[in-house]
Amino acid sequence: MPMPYRIHLALLAAVLCLPATAGPLEQTECIAPAKPGGGFDLSCKLVQRGLLDARLITSPMHLRYLPGGIGAVAYSSMIAQSPPQSNAIVAFSGGSLLNLAQGKFGRHTEHDVRWLAAIATDYGAVVVAHDSPYQTLADVMRAMKAEPAKVVLGAGGTIGSQDWMKAALLARAAGANPKRMRFVAFEGGGEAMRALEGGHIHVFTGDAAETRQQIQAGARLRILAVMSDQRLPGPLSQVPTAREAGAAISWPIVRGFYLGPGVSDSDHAIWTEAFAKMLATPGFQQLRAERGLFPMALVGRDLDRYVHQQVAHYRELVREFGLQPAR
Structure with missing residues (x-):
C-alpha cells in the first residue's frame, strides 16, 4: 500500500475516533445557582420535564447546582467560559435582576449574558x-x-x-x-x-x-x-390586586433562563425555538400550573427587552430608597 494512502487512512481513522461535539440540544444541562430546593431548582426541574415531554430533547437534562453570591458565582462562571458551553442553560429569577441592579454581581451587568426565555411568573x-x-x-x-x-x-x-x-x-x-x-x-x-x-x-x-x-x-x-x-x-381569582385596594404596586417574580455570552447566534436560535415550542404545549402549561406558577412566555428578543426594562426599573427603586449599590 503506498505511503500517502496509508497516511490518509490513519488520519481518517483518527478523525472518526474523535468525540462528536454535542449540539445545543444534546447532553443538555441546567444550572441552578443555589443549593437543591427552592425556586431555581424548581425552574430547572420544570424545563427538564417540559422539554423531554415535548420531545425537544432526547435524554433527560442534567441538573447541576452552583450556589454562591445569590447567583453571582454561576453568572461569572458562564461569562468566563471559553469555549462556550452551548448546551447549558442557567436559571434566573426576578431576584437575580434586582441583584444586578444593585451591583451584587460584581462588574458584570445585564448586558453580559444571552437571555433565553421566561417560562413562568x-x-x-x-x-x-x-x-x-x-x-x-x-x-x-x-x-x-x-x-x-x-x-x-x-x-x-x-x-x-x-x-x-x-x-x-x-x-x-x-x-x-x-x-x-x-x-x-x-x-x-x-x-x-x-x-x-x-x-x-x-x-x-x-x-x-x-x-x-x-x-x-x-x-x-x-x-x-x-x-x-x-x-x-x-x-x-377572588383576591384583589394591590392596585384595586389603592396601592399602585406591581411586582412580578419572573422565572427564566440565560446562556453564556459566547454562545453563537445559531445555537441561541435553536434554544429559542425549542422553548417557544415547549411553552406552547398544553402539557407544559399544565406542569406550570401544577407547580403553582402563573403564565409568562417570553423568548429571545422579547425577553431581552423585558430584562433591560426591569433592571432599569429596579435601579430607579434602588436610588429612590437610598440603597447603596454594591461595589
Missing part, C-alpha cells in the same frame, strides 16, 4: 394571619400611615431584597416613610409565615403561589392582595 402578595384585625389591604395601609412602627412586617431576605422592596413599596403607597417601617428578616418565606401565624409579625410581604401552597397545606393565613396588574386565575 409568580407575584408579590400581602398576607396576614387568619385572625388578623386587618381585613383588607386598605386597613394595613391606614395603620402604616398612622403609626408605621407599630405594624411589624416580615419576609425572607434582608434590606434590599425582593421581599423588603415589596414592604417598602407598600409603606410608600400608604404614605409612610419606608425608613420608619419595622421589617423583620427571616431565612425564607416558610419561616416568615410561621412567625405570622404565631403573631410575631403582623404582615408578610411574600409570594402569591408560595402562600397559596402553604394555605392548602393547612396554614391559617389570608392573602389580602396580589401585586399583579390583573387578578390572577384559578383559586386566587
Whole structure:
C-alpha cells in the first residue's frame, strides 16, 4: 500500500475516533445557582420535564447546582467560559435582576449574558394571619400611615431584597416613610409565615403561589392582595390586586433562563425555538400550573427587552430608597 494512502487512512481513522461535539440540544444541562430546593431548582426541574415531554430533547437534562453570591458565582462562571458551553442553560429569577441592579454581581451587568426565555411568573402578595384585625389591604395601609412602627412586617431576605422592596413599596403607597417601617428578616418565606401565624409579625410581604401552597397545606393565613396588574386565575381569582385596594404596586417574580455570552447566534436560535415550542404545549402549561406558577412566555428578543426594562426599573427603586449599590 503506498505511503500517502496509508497516511490518509490513519488520519481518517483518527478523525472518526474523535468525540462528536454535542449540539445545543444534546447532553443538555441546567444550572441552578443555589443549593437543591427552592425556586431555581424548581425552574430547572420544570424545563427538564417540559422539554423531554415535548420531545425537544432526547435524554433527560442534567441538573447541576452552583450556589454562591445569590447567583453571582454561576453568572461569572458562564461569562468566563471559553469555549462556550452551548448546551447549558442557567436559571434566573426576578431576584437575580434586582441583584444586578444593585451591583451584587460584581462588574458584570445585564448586558453580559444571552437571555433565553421566561417560562413562568409568580407575584408579590400581602398576607396576614387568619385572625388578623386587618381585613383588607386598605386597613394595613391606614395603620402604616398612622403609626408605621407599630405594624411589624416580615419576609425572607434582608434590606434590599425582593421581599423588603415589596414592604417598602407598600409603606410608600400608604404614605409612610419606608425608613420608619419595622421589617423583620427571616431565612425564607416558610419561616416568615410561621412567625405570622404565631403573631410575631403582623404582615408578610411574600409570594402569591408560595402562600397559596402553604394555605392548602393547612396554614391559617389570608392573602389580602396580589401585586399583579390583573387578578390572577384559578383559586386566587377572588383576591384583589394591590392596585384595586389603592396601592399602585406591581411586582412580578419572573422565572427564566440565560446562556453564556459566547454562545453563537445559531445555537441561541435553536434554544429559542425549542422553548417557544415547549411553552406552547398544553402539557407544559399544565406542569406550570401544577407547580403553582402563573403564565409568562417570553423568548429571545422579547425577553431581552423585558430584562433591560426591569433592571432599569429596579435601579430607579434602588436610588429612590437610598440603597447603596454594591461595589
